[in-house]
Amino acid sequence: MSKKIVIIGGVAGGASTAARLRRLDETSEIIMFERGSYISYANCGLPYHIGNVIKERDSLLVTTPEAMSKKYNVDVRIDSEVISIDKENKKVQIKKVKTGETYEESYDTLVISTGSSPLKPPIEGINSPGIFTLWTVPDTDEIKKFISERQPKNAVVIGGGFIGLEVAENLHAAGLEVTVAEAMDQVMAPVDYEMAQLVQNNMVANKVNLILGDGVSKFKSENGKVTITLASGRTLEADMVILSIGVRPNGQLAKDAGLEMNQRGAIVVDKYLKTSDSNIYALGDVIEVEEYINKGRAMIALAGPANKQGRICANNIYGANEEYKGTQGTSVAKVFDVTVASTGTNEKTLIKMGMTEGKDYLTAIISQKSHAGYYPEASEMILKLVFSADGKKIFGAQIVGEDGVDKRIDTIATTIRLGGSIYDLKELELAYAPPYSSAKDPVNMLGFVAENIIQNKVKLSKWNDINPEVKNDVTILDIREEAELMVLEIPNSVNIPLGQLRKRLNELNKDDKIIVFCAVGVRSYNAARTLMENGFKNVTVYPAGTNFYKQVY
Amino acid sequence: MSKKIVIIGGVAGGASTAARLRRLDETSEIIMFERGSYISYANCGLPYHIGNVIKERDSLLVTTPEAMSKKYNVDVRIDSEVISIDKENKKVQIKKVKTGETYEESYDTLVISTGSSPLKPPIEGINSPGIFTLWTVPDTDEIKKFISERQPKNAVVIGGGFIGLEVAENLHAAGLEVTVAEAMDQVMAPVDYEMAQLVQNNMVANKVNLILGDGVSKFKSENGKVTITLASGRTLEADMVILSIGVRPNGQLAKDAGLEMNQRGAIVVDKYLKTSDSNIYALGDVIEVEEYINKGRAMIALAGPANKQGRICANNIYGANEEYKGTQGTSVAKVFDVTVASTGTNEKTLIKMGMTEGKDYLTAIISQKSHAGYYPEASEMILKLVFSADGKKIFGAQIVGEDGVDKRIDTIATTIRLGGSIYDLKELELAYAPPYSSAKDPVNMLGFVAENIIQNKVKLSKWNDINPEVKNDVTILDIREEAELMVLEIPNSVNIPLGQLRKRLNELNKDDKIIVFCAVGVRSYNAARTLMENGFKNVTVYPAGTNFYKQVY
Ligand SMILES: Cc1cc2nc3c(=O)[nH]c(=O)nc-3n(C[C@H](O)[C@H](O)[C@H](O)COP(=O)(O)OP(=O)(O)OC[C@H]3O[C@@H](n4cnc5c(N)ncnc54)[C@H](O)[C@@H]3O)c2cc1C
Ligand SMILES: Cc1cc2nc3c(=O)[nH]c(=O)nc-3n(C[C@H](O)[C@H](O)[C@H](O)COP(=O)(O)OP(=O)(O)OC[C@H]3O[C@@H](n4cnc5c(N)ncnc54)[C@H](O)[C@@H]3O)c2cc1C
Numbered sequence A, B: 001m002s003k004k005i006v007i008i009g010g011v012a013g014g015a016s017t018a019a020r021l022r023r024l025d026e027t028s029e030i031i032m033f034e035r036g037s038y039i040s041y042a043n044c045g046l047p048y049h050i051g052n053v054i055k056e057r058d059s060l061l062v063t064t065p066e067a068m069s070k071k072y073n074v075d076v077r078i079d080s081e082v083i084s085i086d087k088e089n090k091k092v093q094i095k096k097v098k099t100g101e102t103y104e105e106s107y108d109t110l111v112i113s114t115g116s117s118p119l120k121p122p123i124e125g126i127n128s129p130g131i132f133t134l135w136t137v138p139d140t141d142e143i144k145k146f147i148s149e150r151q152p153k154n155a156v157v158i159g160g161g162f163i164g165l166e167v168a169e170n171l172h173a174a175g176l177e178v179t180v181a182e183a184m185d186q187v188m189a190p191v192d193y194e195m196a197q198l199v200q201n202n203m204v205a206n207k208v209n210l211i212l213g214d215g216v217s218k219f220k221s222e223n224g225k226v227t228i229t230l231a232s233g234r235t236l237e238a239d240m241v242i243l244s245i246g247v248r249p250n251g252q253l254a255k256d257a258g259l260e261m262n263q264r265g266a267i268v269v270d271k272y273l274k275t276s277d278s279n280i281y282a283l284g285d286v287i288e289v290e291e292y293i294n295k296g297r298a299m300i301a302l303a304g305p306a307n308k309q310g311r312i313c314a315n316n317i318y319g320a321n322e323e324y325k326g327t328q329g330t331s332v333a334k335v336f337d338v339t340v341a342s343t344g345t346n347e348k349t350l351i352k353m354g355m356t357e358g359k360d361y362l363t364a365i366i367s368q369k370s371h372a373g374y375y376p377e378a379s380e381m382i383l384k385l386v387f388s389a390d391g392k393k394i395f396g397a398q399i400v401g402e403d404g405v406d407k408r409i410d411t412i413a414t415t416i417r418l419g420g421s422i423y424d425l426k427e428l429e430l431a432y433a434p435p436y437s438s439a440k441d442p443v444n445m446l447g448f449v450a451e452n453i454i455q456n457k458v459k460l461s462k463w464n465d466i467n468p469e470v471k472n473d474v475t476i477l478d479i480r481e482e483a484e485l486m487v488l489e490i491p492n493s494v495n496i497p498l499g500q501l502r503k504r505l506n507e508l509n510k511d512d513k514i515i516v517f518c519a520v521g522v523r524s525y526n527a528a529r530t531l532m533e534n535g536f537k538n539v540t541v542y543p544a545g546t547n548f549y550k551q552v553y
């Protein structure tokens, strides 16, 4: 069953496809074209090399062309850009990047894994010196060289997505003063506004200057300084700028070849990763995928999906008919001291889709410890779950905390993948010993709380349901102990410690709107149950208590 | 709907039931009897207080009787042992432990969560001074007092289960020389023999004396020393002994009351946790549960199930008809530098059930890194998956490693809980960034390897398929680079580095039985593919390569 297979792109998707193809068949001829000089490198590690967290440049090069060709008998051609595809005659045209020379190569099957590139919108001055993007090994080399030669004191990172924030952390680690400027009103678009506050607070605590809601309108480079003018008119000056405002698929080649594309320039594939041409497969950042939760179409640039698609693509080239079932967008990033992770759809997306809380979806925000509180070094995390009003569908989850965040997002991502409900979250039997979790894991707790919400056993207020500045028609009932109030007092609140509540119910009015507060949300939930069972009609619990309140106010 | 509910046992199951009961109804009368002086304490934290890892004794007392009564309005009666149940008249008889006084209390609904107690078989001298068990707060106090007053130099822990090993680690942390003596030929019964080696090696590396396959036949205490005679006749001398050889359910009370029991003394309940008497529920260590994987009956003493059953039990007392769907036995323990975790059924249990590898089940053992290898501090873990021959059912998994073990067992436990197959493991979309995982998570890899095994793309040898001592009829093909052989050489092996394999195939015989070796199992898998595709008929890969080999030989 020997075939001639040509692969365009030699990193995550391309190299994974090549490796699996070879394992499936020794006899096929596999040619892999890469326009850069490096294949199979760790894109995701690049930011950490800038901060010297990953010290050895070589460790970023997972495989070299020589090793790849020896190990997998793949004809690896670096510095070779595929400049056109002739799908009728099953040929590609290649340009040798270093000499400009071109030549043709035929194929039986073509695989396109050309990835994506950083967005560079036509902003005035965007190509000025001192402005970088970080996407490839040479990009990294250039940034590192600039830092070591020019000794910049400060940097502005444009864009607060996960790559922007990783870069910010690593420039900070390299000793620069860092500003992050983001056009939206929050960093980390995959999480909702209130969850992003936790990340932002930690950045600020680490001395990052954070500018939100203010995009770039122009750049100017002069005397080794870049002046950035923001939409508001505000100007910033920096020794260097890293642009990280999003990606666009490298789809032009496919488009020119007449393959079916979506409106944003990504290749359309069927569930077998086949393009509109039956001899051409495509995968990775350059394709449009099915978004797993709502079954819409999406472009999601992540390494996990690209690598897994590589295996499926290779299998299908050898006749497997294996489906790629869509991308959930499970992701995680380390941002200074916190880990932020999410899977599935967030609340703001549901709202954009026209959905209404209470009717179409519900949310739960809780605070939980990374492991048993009595075992050393337990830290708090805040978890948000977005689910359907009947609890049968989990739309998504977001978690921010210092430890154990990746584990909890993975168990929820697994539950979502297998079609599990919030009732399944309750029942998950997760591993418990004091150093690792609690007898009821935070994910179980999300299930319990979600169920309580559905069954009207508790109602959580929205994080911004109170205005601490003014005394309004809400009774804020703080049921913490007096000693706890010294650390943080909620303005205009009434304090009745939980242990006294049953005896002091007469101090409260059954018809008032009451928001109950504690440190975590657990005691206030117990207080709310007591109030509700005693005929109080309008009781809500402030989600995740002062742990959350102090972060969002 | 006010009821009088009596709960026997005030710790994990009992206290959880009480708390949820109160949240469901303010008006019920709830009385909780506890024969000890402490309720709601962290059993699981006790070993760590001995090692001073958990410094404050108070932090083990999650709730005090006073707090419990104030917070939940529960009538908590400590030092009160329930000595009989009169189910016809719905009454219990209580003995005040301190005074011997007895009295009766009636109930509408009774909840039994009397837990289990450490096994103390009738071995000669088992009640001698210097011999302890660790189960309760007073047990802990006694052990700590003994250590501080007598300054013992060495200790023998009898039993290598997870509590025994936690105790061993903590006695070691407290400065004692520790011996663990176990009657079986391995520690940590929930994992298979070969996986237990990894734990044992780490214990030995931490200077624990390990005696396997040799149970206790008698104790003798003299002049402040305990002499332990083992079945083999070997004797050990120790300043103190901790017995940790298993548990038995505290079921006598229920048995005497005429409730249906299993042969081993555990209470039989239906799926709603109701006993054979319709006014009596039971939960926790004292009941028999359905084992989730094979649907047999089992007794599984774990806090996660007990706590979750408490919530279900309370719901059902208020008419919820909520099912407890069985226990998987997901568990984890920290043993010195390693984490050992498992979920579901292990291979030896399947063999005991009469199942045969290849026909009824398959296994995969792989080595994977805790996170991307190029990011600092990645460590190796060994994962074992046991699954049905068609891949549709996952029987169980076992993992040993230094980091990220709990996360992976949880994603597999979740997959099992939701009825997922090995094909689902392949597709799980888990969170990836270099500090947390790899683009293909170890759990995805288990899925890939399991699929390859099913599809005959690879055959893993058993860990003990080779005998390094003698040259036998197997060709051991080591495909590592020459430099790697210096660290560890496999006796009687042939070395052909992977990159040269295709050119040197003629040095090997196509009909020989070949076991391929590398460090991890990935390169040897690639080598095996090349061999198989070139007509070699009997090629297996040594699972998890030298990473595993060096641990089991
Ligand atoms: C700095 C950074 C950090 C990241 N961190 C993470 C992370 O933590 N987690 C995560 O999941 N994802 C992360 N990603 C995203 C992840 O790396 C990508 O999703 C993944 O690499 C996509 O794989 P791909 O094969 O589609 O594209 P790529 O891996 O980018 O490979 C595409 C290759 O095709 C080549 N190419 C393009 N056009 C041609 C042509 N015409 N001819 C020849 N060659 C061509 C390109 O030069 C490129 O090398 C990160 C990306 C970057 C840049
Ligand atoms: C040292 C140790 C470490 C552990 N570590 C872990 C771990 O890491 N992970 C894990 O999942 N599990 C662990 N466990 C197991 C876990 O603690 C138990 O599974 C769990 O506590 C069982 O809950 P239960 O309510 O059934 O019993 P318990 O929590 O033991 O409560 C039973 C209570 O009932 C009382 N009682 C019994 N009979 C009577 C009577 N007649 N009248 C009045 N009171 C009575 C007892 O005094 C006892 O306090 C550990 C246990 C121990 C002892």
Ligand SMILES: CC(C)(COP(=O)(O)OP(=O)(O)OC[C@H]1O[C@@H](n2cnc3c(N)ncnc32)[C@H](O)[C@@H]1OP(=O)(O)O)[C@@H](O)C(=O)NCCC(=O)NCCS
Residues within 6 Å of the ligand: A010, A011, A012, A013, A015, A016, A019, A020, A023, A039, A040, A041, A042, A043, A044, A045, A062, A063, A303, A307, A311, B365, B366, B367, B368, B439, B440, B445, B448, B449, B452, B520, B521, B522, B525, B541, B543, B544
């Ligand atoms: C280096 C590269 C070419 C390797 O591709 P690969 O061989 O498919 O991937 P791995 O080396 O991880 O090995 C996975 C294979 O080994 C198998 N495997 C893994 N562990 C194994 C073990 N212990 N025993 C046996 N087989 C094992 C898997 O089943 C899989 O094989 P399959 O796909 O045929 O089922 C590719 O991963 C790559 O280019 N990576 C860098 C680029 C990148 O991904 N960047 C983005 C992230 S930073």
Ligand SMILES: CC(C)(COP(=O)(O)OP(=O)(O)OC[C@H]1O[C@@H](n2cnc3c(N)ncnc32)[C@H](O)[C@@H]1OP(=O)(O)O)[C@@H](O)C(=O)NCCC(=O)NCCS
Residues within 6 Å of the ligand: A365, A366, A367, A368, A439, A440, A445, A448, A449, A452, A520, A521, A522, A525, A541, A543, A544, B010, B011, B012, B013, B015, B016, B019, B020, B023, B039, B040, B041, B042, B043, B044, B045, B062, B063, B303, B307, B311
């Ligand atoms: C202390 C103890 C009585 C508390 O029981 P509990 O109130 O059921 O448990 P928790 O304090 O963990 O709280 C869980 C409840 O709070 C809710 N909750 C948790 N986090 C919440 C949040 N942030 N906001 C609102 N509600 C929250 C849960 O939904 C759950 O309520 P529900 O069961 O009514 O749905 C019991 O856990 C106990 O005795 N523990 C120690 C003994 C033990 O377990 N030992 C073995 C392990 S070491």
